[in-house]
Amino acid sequence: MKTDRDAPVLSSVRTPPTHDCSKSEYRALALLVGVYVLVFFALAWRKYAVFGSDSGDLSAFVWMLQETFRGNFFPHPIGGSNFGYHPVFLWIPTAGIFWLIPTVPTLLFLQTLLLGLAAIPVYLLARHLRTGHCVALVLAAAFLLFPPIVSANLNQIQEPPLYTVYLLCAFYFFARERFGWFMLFAAIACLGRETVSVAIAMFGMVALVSRRKWRWVIGPIVMGGGYFGLLIWVVMPYFRHGLTWHAFKMGYFSYLGDNPRAIVFHALSDPALVMRHVFSKEIVTYLFMLLQPLGLVLPFLSPVWLVGLLDLMTNILTDNGALRVIAWHYNMTTGCSLFVGAVYGVGKVGRWLRHRYGGQPTIVIATALLVLSIAHWFIWFNPQQYRRLPEHETLLRAIAIVPPHKSLSAPIRLLGSVAINRDHYVCNTDLFNVKPDCAAQYEYVILDANERQYAPIITEEFFNRFARNSKYQLIFAEDNVFVFQRLGGESDWKVPLL
Numbered sequence: 001m002k003t004d005r006d007a008p009v010l011s012s013v014r015t016p017p018t019h020d021c022s023k024s025e026y027r028a029l030a031l032l033v034g035v036y037v038l039v040f041f042a043l044a045w046r047k048y049a050v051f052g053s054d055s056g057d058l059s060a061f062v063w064m065l066q067e068t069f070r071g072n073f074f075p076h077p078i079g080g081s082n083f084g085y086h087p088v089f090l091w092i093p094t095a096g097i098f099w100l101i102p103t104v105p106t107l108l109f110l111q112t113l114l115l116g117l118a119a120i121p122v123y124l125l126a127r128h129l130r131t132g133h134c135v136a137l138v139l140a141a142a143f144l145l146f147p148p149i150v151s152a153n154l155n156q157i158q159e160p161p162l163y164t165v166y167l168l169c170a171f172y173f174f175a176r177e178r179f180g181w182f183m184l185f186a187a188i189a190c191l192g193r194e195t196v197s198v199a200i201a202m203f204g205m206v207a208l209v210s211r212r213k214w215r216w217v218i219g220p221i222v223m224g225g226g227y228f229g230l231l232i233w234v235v236m237p238y239f240r241h242g243l244t245w246h247a248f249k250m251g252y253f254s255y256l257g258d259n260p261r262a263i264v265f266h267a268l269s270d271p272a273l274v275m276r277h278v279f280s281k282e283i284v285t286y287l288f289m290l291l292q293p294l295g296l297v298l299p300f301l302s303p304v305w306l307v308g309l310l311d312l313m314t315n316i317l318t319d320n321g322a323l324r325v326i327a328w329h330y331n332m333t334t335g336c337s338l339f340v341g342a343v344y345g346v347g348k349v350g351r352w353l354r355h356r357y358g359g360q361p362t363i364v365i366a367t368a369l370l371v372l373s374i375a376h377w378f379i380w381f382n383p384q385q386y387r388r389l390p391e392h393e394t395l396l397r398a399i400a401i402v403p404p405h406k407s408l409s410a411p412i413r414l415l416g417s418v419a420i421n422r423d424h425y426v427c428n429t430d431l432f433n434v435k436p437d438c439a440a441q442y443e444y445v446i447l448d449a450n451e452r453q454y455a456p457i458i459t460e461e462f463f464n465r466f467a468r469n470s471k472y473q474l475i476f477a478e479d480n481v482f483v484f485q486r487l488g489g490e491s492d493w494k495v496p497l498l
Helices: 023-049 056-069 091-100 104-117 119-128 133-144 147-153 160-176 179-190 194-209 214-239 260-269 271-278 281-294 303-317 329-357 361-375 392-401 460-467
Strands: 408-410 444-448 472-478 481-486
Touching: 023 104, 023 119, 023 133, 023 147, 056 091, 056 104, 091 104, 104 119, 104 147, 104 160, 119 133, 119 160, 119 329, 133 147, 133 329, 133 361, 147 160, 147 281, 147 329, 160 179, 160 194, 160 303, 160 329, 179 194, 179 214, 194 214, 194 303, 194 329, 260 271, 271 303, 281 303, 281 329, 281 361, 303 329, 329 361, 392 444, 392 472, 392 481, 444 460, 460 472, 460 481
Parallel strands: 408 444
Antiparallel strands: 444 481, 472 481
16 A cells, blocks of 8 residues: 555645634634524524423433432433433533533533534645645535534534534544644543434545555554444443444334344345335435535545444434434534545635636635535524424423423423423323323423424314313413312322333
């Protein structure tokens, strides 16, 4: 294998020395990040404060952190430890911050701050590629408004934003060829989720394609692949009391099989089945909407996009459509990898056009990416979610009736708000349809008959399951918002098996 010194100058991941940035340029970057954080924290807070959408995951994480402070180490709502389902060890420093300021806005601000800070390595990477300050700043703004990234500010509290900045720092130091710093940030990123370690291992494939020294090939593969194996075969079974990685049991590839061996066998023996799935209208639309803000082809002008290949392939090949909802958190690693590839592509195409035609085409291309990201605002922004509900004040009074030490089932819009400072896990009232025996343990139930977007829709039949049930007493009724109290004394449970 050739050494770093032997690599060709025009290799897509070989770059000239970084140019130092001036203080004024750093101030401009700081201003961009600061404005972004303030604006999107305000939007996230508003959405939460007006019960703007589903807040089930938010409530689960709030409960997890509060239970940790009570001695129940990072529990999961369906039993065991959260580390048995997603070993996100970056929750540990997050828990320290939440302990100091135990409010939902604390988590919302931290999430937005981490996403905003992710623009810094993107900017530095663009400067390293000699794009110039203005181009790098525009690309940083385009990244912050790229739908898979910007949507994470407003999509409840999730785990991917915890590792995004570290993954992008790994990209930056990979470009700088600073092996020690790269391995450090890659290791921290691995603490964000089990699948991130697979992306880190793919850096080794990029290094192989780019003809780097062997340490760049072997280092990330050994660290990422080894850590992934450690998690799924040792750490996660330990926290799940011997059970295997939950992804093996969730039917992500049910059209191919229900276990890894069957999935691989059917994919290889019947490739036509896989092709029909990949070229379905849903998949093609997903790829088009994901790549359109990046000019469709720009990410593929550099091999660095391969870092997110396995993550992207999972989203494409699965028959779980949730992984292809760009506004949700499943596209963070894919989005980062594709955008970094596009940064390389902008520099490469810009230099070619400037050499051939002159002028400043790079800033034009970067601005086009920013405009395209802004033009896709409809993927992640729904104005309706920021308008106060007509029954808003009534909902607040209903929530206030329920003592914090009592167990509560509530509409999914309210879960994030009622979870804070509550002794028990709270769940969506749809549990009465899914697992009524489990739901019957809850001491209080809030029903919002005005709700027509999220399950359960409160029909007369559903309402009468409480109103005509001698085990429940109606204690609040205003503006089609009702609170029922279960009769029969205290509940002795802590976590229902959902």
